Amino acid sequence: MTPPAAAVAGFFIAPDVERMQLDFDKLNGLVPAVIQDHASGRVLMLGFMNEDAFRRTLETGWATFYSRSRSRLWTKGETSGHRLRVREISTDCDQDALVLRVEMEGPGVCHNGYQSCFYRRLVDGRWLESEPRAYEPDSVYKP
Amino acid sequence: MTPPAAAVAGFFIAPDVERMQLDFDKLNGLVPAVIQDHASGRVLMLGFMNEDAFRRTLETGWATFYSRSRSRLWTKGETSGHRLRVREISTDCDQDALVLRVEMEGPGVCHNGYQSCFYRRLVDGRWLESEPRAYEPDSVYKP
Numbered sequence A, B: 001m002t003p004p005a006a007a008v009a010g011f012f013i014a015p016d017v018e019r020m021q022l023d024f025d026k027l028n029g030l031v032p033a034v035i036q037d038h039a040s041g042r043v044l045m046l047g048f049m050n051e052d053a054f055r056r057t058l059e060t061g062w063a064t065f066y067s068r069s070r071s072r073l074w075t076k077g078e079t080s081g082h083r084l085r086v087r088e089i090s091t092d093c094d095q096d097a098l099v100l101r102v103e104m105e106g107p108g109v110c111h112n113g114y115q116s117c118f119y120r121r122l123v124d125g126r127w128l129e130s131e132p133r134a135y136e137p138d139s140v141y142k143p
Helices: A005-009 A051-060 B005-009 B051-060
Strands: A031-037 A043-049 A064-067 A072-075 A084-091 A098-104 A120-123 A126-129 B031-037 B043-049 B064-067 B072-075 B084-091 B098-104 B120-123 B126-129
Touching (some): A043 A051, A043 A098, A051 A072, B043 B098, B051 B072
Parallel strands (some): A031 A098, B031 B098
Antiparallel strands (some): A084 B120, A120 B084, B031 B043, B084 B098
């Protein structure tokens, strides 16, 4: 049986988030969270967490964000199945940003079908897609 | 003679930033910019850019941010000399975030003396410093 993600990640089941003193005030209750592939170091996406999303992430071991457009928590992969198992969490000097090193479940994190959301690179003043799709998004996100 | 950073990076000297269609509206004129070491892939810091900071970054090839606390542009390293030479810029699916792969000048980017601002890791519900200082901050940022 696969152990719960939180046990794998080694986080508290009932985390005392207040004591961790993240600074949610600078950005209207949010901190940016950089999601980095644990194995390759590639930056996969950037999301935002409010205190509840951070707590849920610690409790479950699955990366959970606050959606600004939908005004609710969302666990990455709740539609696609492409969840992100958290292996390590770091914060910065000002405690107003996070880096989460994760293991991806599935071929990619981007809803456009790419491994990383950062699939466009600046070349001669234009954004160019710099990699092939990792999966067909219509087969995952029903149109 | 060292060529200007912008020439090394291969960006436009007079970039047409409007045409690049970054979405600065979601975050009051800012986009988060993840700074990643070009060689190691380590996430070094997270800053915010407004359109002017992004343009300045492209024009000069040095990572330049908008300081929310000081309400002005700042080129990383303008006090410490620890500048960040931009090698590659990527944007995400929503064009509201950036990843910049950089070469560091100097031993570290963090004003607390560490190579990365993300020098604290979550261990058993507490943030623990997980690496030694790379330099003595008082010798760089005069107290």
